[in-house]
Amino acid sequence: MNRRRLILKYIALDFLAAMLAWGLFFVYRKCYIDGGFNPYYLRYVWGDSKLYIGLLVVPSFWIILHTLVGLYRSVYRKSRLKEFSQVITTSMLGVLILFFTLILDDEVSAYNSYYESLGVLFTLHFVPTALFRILLSSRIAYKIKNREIGFYTLLIGSGPRAQKIYDELVSAKKSEGHFFRGFVNINGENTVVQEITKLGSKDEIPSIINEYGVQEVLIATEEHQKDQIASIISKLDGLNVIIKIIPNLYQHLAGMVKMGNVFGAVLIEVQTNVLPPWQKFLKRSFDIMTSLLVLVFGLPMYIFIAALVKMGSKGPVFYTQERIGLGGKPFDIIKFRSMKVDAEAGGPQLSKEDDPRITGMGKFLRKTRLDEFPQFWNVLMGDMSVVGNRPERKYFIDQIVEKAPHYRRLHKIKPGITSWGQVKYGYAENVDEMIDRLQYDLLYLENISIILDLKILIYTVLIMVQGRGK
Numbered sequence: 171m172n173r174r175r176l177i178l179k180y181i182a183l184d185f186l187a188a189m190l191a192w193g194l195f196f197v198y199r200k201c202y203i204d205g206g207f208n209p210y211y212l213r214y215v216w217g218d219s220k221l222y223i224g225l226l227v228v229p230s231f232w233i234i235l236h237t238l239v240g241l242y243r244s245v246y247r248k249s250r251l252k253e254f255s256q257v258i259t260t261s262m263l264g265v266l267i268l269f270f271t272l273i274l275d276d277e278v279s280a281y282n283s284y285y286e287s288l289g290v291l292f293t294l295h296f297v298p299t300a301l302f303r304i305l306l307s308s309r310i311a312y313k314i315k316n317r318e319i320g321f322y323t324l325l326i327g328s329g330p331r332a333q334k335i336y337d338e339l340v341s342a343k344k345s346e347g348h349f350f351r352g353f354v355n356i357n358g359e360n361t362v363v364q365e366i367t368k369l370g371s372k373d374e375i376p377s378i379i380n381e382y383g384v385q386e387v388l389i390a391t392e393e394h395q396k397d398q399i400a401s402i403i404s405k406l407d408g409l410n411v412i413i414k415i416i417p418n419l420y421q422h423l424a425g426m427v428k429m430g431n432v433f434g435a436v437l438i439e440v441q442t443n444v445l446p447p448w449q450k451f452l453k454r455s456f457d458i459m460t461s462l463l464v465l466v467f468g469l470p471m472y473i474f475i476a477a478l479v480k481m482g483s484k485g486p487v488f489y490t491q492e493r494i495g496l497g498g499k500p501f502d503i504i505k506f507r508s509m510k511v512d513a514e515a516g517g518p519q520l521s522k523e524d525d526p527r528i529t530g531m532g533k534f535l536r537k538t539r540l541d542e543f544p545q546f547w548n549v550l551m552g553d554m555s556v557v558g559n560r561p562e563r564k565y566f567i568d569q570i571v572e573k574a575p576h577y578r579r580l581h582k583i584k585p586g587i588t589s590w591g592q593v594k595y596g597y598a599e600n601v602d603e604m605i606d607r608l609q610y611d612l613l614y615l616e617n618i619s620i621i622l623d624l625k626i627l628i629y630t631v632l633i634m635v636q637g638r639g640k
Contacts, residue, residue, distance in 0.1 A: 176245045179306060184236055187298035188229035194294050196221050199287070228268065232295075235264050240447040246314070246321070246347075247412075248307045254300060261296040315344040321412070322383050325353040326375070326402055327390035328361045328368070335390050335416055335437075336363050351382045356391060356398050372398070375405045386412040388437070400576075403440060407578035410497075413440040445583075445618060452620055457555050461546040468543065475506055475540060482531030485511035488544060493561035496584045501553040503561060506541045508532025518565045522599045536597070539634045545587045557623040558586025559611035562604070569601045570608070580611055583618070588630040590614040590622075 200218075236242060239260050241253075269288055313319045325332055332353060339348050352369035355361070362368060369378045378384065387406060391398055399415065406413055414437040445453065465472075476487040489507040492500050513519075513527040521528060521536075528536065535541035548554040554561070559580045562570070570577045591610035598604040614622065 173245060176310070177242050180242055180245060180303065181233055183302040183306060184233060184241075184299060185229045187302050188232040188295065189225050190298050191291070191295040192224050192228045193221070195291050196224060198290055198294075224272075228272075231268070232264055232299075235260060235267075238448040238451050239263075243447065246310060246319070248310070250304055250307050250311070253303060253307055257296065257300045257303060261292055261299065265292045265295065314347040317345045320345065320347040320349040321385040323348040323350050323386045323388060324369070324375075324379065324382070324384045325350060325363060325366065325388050325390060326356065326372070327392070327395075328353055328355040328359060328363050329390075329392040329395075331392055331416055332390035333363050335388060336366065340365075348386065348388075351384060352378075354378065356395055356402070372402060372405070375402070376409060379406075379409055379411060384411055386414065389413065389415045391416075404575040404578060407576065407581065414438065415440060449620060453555065453623070456620070456623070457549050460556050461549040464543070464546045465550065468546075472543065475535070475543070478531050479506055479508075479535075483507075483510060483529040492563065493585065494564055494567055494581070495553055495561055496581065498578075498581045500564070501548070501561075503554075504544045504547055506535055506544060508535045508541045518563060520566070520599055521597060539588075539630070542587050549587065553584070555584040555586045557588055557614075557626050558584050559589045559614065560592055561585035566601060566604065570604055573601070574605045574608055576612070577605075577608060579615060580608075583615065588626060590626055593626055593629045593633065 196218075239256065241256060241260065265288060268291065269284075310319075325336060336350065336353075339346060340350075350366050352367040353363045354370050354372060354375060355368065356372050358371060369382065375387075379387070389399060389402055391402075403413065416437060479487050485507060487507060489505050489509075490502045491505075493503045495501045508529060509521070509525075509527045509532055510529060519527075532541070545554060546556075549556055567577065589611060590613060591607040594610045595603070595607040598607050614626075
């Protein structure tokens with residue numbers, strides 16, 4: 171499957187539909203006079219440069235809007251009914267934006283003309299967009315159901331439930347797109363799933379996923395293994411896979427099982443998307459604008475702090491260190507140096523309250539959090555966000571994961587200059603304190619929003635002003 175090519179097809183069809191809609195609407199605006207179509211005015215349409223500018227600008231606007239609302243995500247796993255409703259909602263939003271930016275200044279004889287224009291533009295845009303998208307989505311759905319295309323799938327479990335779900339999916343007249351690569355057992359049991367290969371055990375899941383290009387994981391635990399689900403999901407955190415679980419009776423009674431496929435197997439999909447596309451766009455836009463403002467207008471302060479660091483102790487002004495970021499990828503974080511040059515000559519160490527390695531100026535920088543300011547460059551480069559969880563070194567992450575495997579969930583988002591854990595807990599002095607602080611970072615992950623980011627920023631500024639940084 172070529173996901174990029176399919177996305178380009180959707181973009182091309184959306185662009186074509188938007189061009190067609192805007193061209194017809196332009197003709198309507200020029201030629202629909204006094205309740206009727208007057209072909210005389212067509213001569214003024216073809217010579218109007220605004221038509222040709224609009225045929226490029228307006229479709230580009232629609233592509234951006236579709237990207238923000240997530241219409242180009244999960245292109246192989248689309249529900250046509252859900253897509254239809256998304257196109258309706260997006261078309262209404264986009265038409266309102268175009269109306270207030272491009273159409274409101276039209277000369278009209280009555281306000282009813284505005285409502286007519288809105289209705290015409292919505293109809294002209296929605297009909298071809300929905301038609302093109304549903305035709306393409308239906309073609310993809312047909313190929314999936316007929317096993318022409320599918321997703322490499324790993325089955326976790328080897329008991330009767332795993333065998334049952336495998337048999338159900340493989341024997342189904344219409345496929346759900348699972349191309350099974352094999353299975354892994356959970357507790358080293360000897361049971362096997364007939365007809366597919368055993369690829370390893372639970373502890374080998376991440377390496378198996380990478381080696382076999384797994385795109386989807388089905389967790390089929392037995393009733394006595396249900397306490398294993400959390401540890402299995404923690405191993406999948408940060409990996410780009412769809413996770414589905416066979417529900418038990420309790421989950422049915424609790425209303426956790428939501429079905430969109432009438433004839434499909436009963437599975438719960440574990441939602442791993444932290445932010446919808448439009449919120450990701452807003453968060454990244456906020457990060458870029460904030461970092462640019464701080465870097466440009468804070469330049470005099472940067473120079474002043476750099477001079478103080480230089481006078482306070484021998485060594486460079488800035489300090490760089492490798493940290494782990496989004497998706498577990500390393501990057502170099504940059505800070506104002508607050509410790510002596512040979513602070514970690516004996517190996518990686520966390521700072522303490524009265525750490526002799528911290529310089530006199532470093533104590534002030536840490537209390538006010540000014541040592542973190544150069545990280546706005548990391549934000550601008552896309553390695554970090556203004557608000558997230560604090561990035562750690564792999565050396566300490568390995569120790570944290572031994573006691574708290576769910577730490578890997580934090581790799582779903584970019585680390586931040588400040589965080590909920592930093593505000594509530596401050597700097598951690600050992601691995602146990604890192605684990606204690608983890609609860610706040612996980613709470614942030616579950617409640618992430620632009621509003622929460624603003625609240626955390628306000629508290630961070632208060633800590634800086636009051637010098638209460640730990």
